[in-house]
Amino acid sequence: MKMTSLRLLLWCFSGVITRNHCLPPIGTQPEQVHISYPGLKNSMLITWSSANETESVVEYGVWGGKLFTHSAKGTESVFVNEGVEQRVMFIHRVLLSNLTPGASYVYHCGSSFGWSDIFFFSALNESDNGRIGDEFMRQIESIAAYTPYMTCPGNHEWVANFSQYRSRFSMPGDTESLWYSWNIGPAHIISFSTEVYFYLEFGLDLLFTQYQWLRSDLEVRMGRNDTTPPAPGLEDLFYQYGVDLELWAHEHTYERLWPVYNYKVLNGSSEEPYVNPKAPVHIITGSAGCREKHDGFIPHPRDWSAFRSSDYGYTRMHVINHTHLYLEQVSDDQYGKVIDKMMLVKEKHGAHAWS
Ligand SMILES: *[C@@H]1O[C@H](CO)[C@@H](O)[C@H](O)[C@H]1NC(C)=O
Ligand SMILES: *[C@@H]1O[C@H](CO)[C@@H](O)[C@H](O)[C@H]1NC(C)=O
Ligand SMILES: *[C@@H]1O[C@H](CO)[C@@H](O)[C@H](O)[C@H]1NC(C)=O
Ligand SMILES: *[C@@H]1O[C@H](CO)[C@@H](O)[C@H](O)[C@H]1NC(C)=O
Ligand SMILES: *[C@@H]1O[C@H](CO)[C@@H](O)[C@H](O)[C@H]1NC(C)=O
Ligand SMILES: *[C@@H]1O[C@H](CO)[C@@H](O)[C@H](O)[C@H]1NC(C)=O
Secondary structure, three states: OHHHHHHHHHHHHHOOOOHHHHOOOOOOOOEEEEEEOOOOOOOEEEEEEEOOOOOOEEEEEEOOOOOOOEEEEOEEEEEEOOOOOOOEEEEEEEEEOOOOOOOEEEEEEEEOOEEOOOEEEEOOOOOOOOHHHHHHHHHHHHHHOOOOOOOOOOHHHOHHHHHHHHHHOOOOOOOOOOOEEEEEOOEEEEEOOHHHHOOHHHOOHHHHHHHHHHHHHHHHHHOOOOOOOOOOOOHHHHHHOOOOEEEEOOOOOEEEEOOEEOOEEOOOOOOOOOEOOOOOEEEEEOOOOOOOOOOOOOOOOOOOEEEEEOOOEEEEEEEOOOOEEEEEEEEOOOOOEEEEEEEEEOOOOHHHOOO
């Protein structure tokens, strides 16, 4: 910052001769500088705007070394504001690549027609070369070596196209554990990835492939073969095929819902909502969570919310027989206390379960 003011001062002095030089270079002066991680290893994206057209340059260098040893050029685009004034501004983007992971950099942006203040950032130290994955696998060994540890991918697994997840686990089928189904006792259990709806950069076809797979897995189960074109949403699909129970996560909380479909609570009866319900039952069980703490709840629960807890904990499920499924929620914060229970009873399963 000192440097910049010094430079302005010098310009002003020299401007004594030709007055105009003393005016600061307003229209081409960079402003609104911000940085983002572009999702490419060892890189950083610098974005800023200027009122007038100019060049897009970032000068940078490692903190503590010689100032601005590197320079990178980027692109400028025109942004016409949609309001009545139709204001025009120029947005500049410069990608810095081949940064050293974890190293601090000093930079300024603009061009010889005006430089920003001097800022700094630390390049992401994104790769631990799989050591956190190793540590996780070591920690779960105490349970996963003794009892089948069945998984599904979540958003924390996204790095490098879910490669840690795909490479380390061994779930049924040939989808690198991304989605699969299996039978145990009277239950047919499906594991699928909601991440295909969020990480579209890894291929939109994953979303469609999984949807087709889900549909045919449910079809085969239900002995149906409906060939109408699919619309890849999940609630209708699971309702159509009479799925009994859906376990969700991501929120670091526990919530049991009354049977619900399309915003309507469809209890079996108001005395026994889970005996022959008229819609799937949803449980959100993400409170095992990680060290990102708990997620809050909206203050006024919706009609379908039956029980909520933000205690750390986990869910136990017992598929008793063809008609009865028992589920309970254990609180770690309350030293193993069972804080919620549900007995789901269904005499009919599959596509005709709701009639
Ligand atoms: C610089 O931008 C301002 C504001 O948009 C505009 O009024 C002016 O004409 C521009 N100057 C040049 C040289 O383009
Ligand atoms: C980057 O992360 C690794 C693994 O966590 C660590 O050993 C290393 O010291 C970190 N490097 C920097 C520069 O922070
Ligand atoms: C990500 O991984 C999936 C599963 O292996 C694969 O089908 C897809 O093509 C990959 N996407 C990219 C962009 O590599
Ligand atoms: C459904 O029917 C189509 C066309 O008749 C057939 O190609 C497909 O294999 C069937 N799928 C199942 C799961 O039976
Ligand atoms: C569903 O059952 C629960 C528990 O008896 C009750 O509180 C709720 O009002 C019922 N909802 C409807 C729409 O019947
Ligand atoms: C299924 O389990 C429930 C609960 O234990 C029991 O009441 C019911 O009789 C069982 N049904 C059959 C067919 O065994």
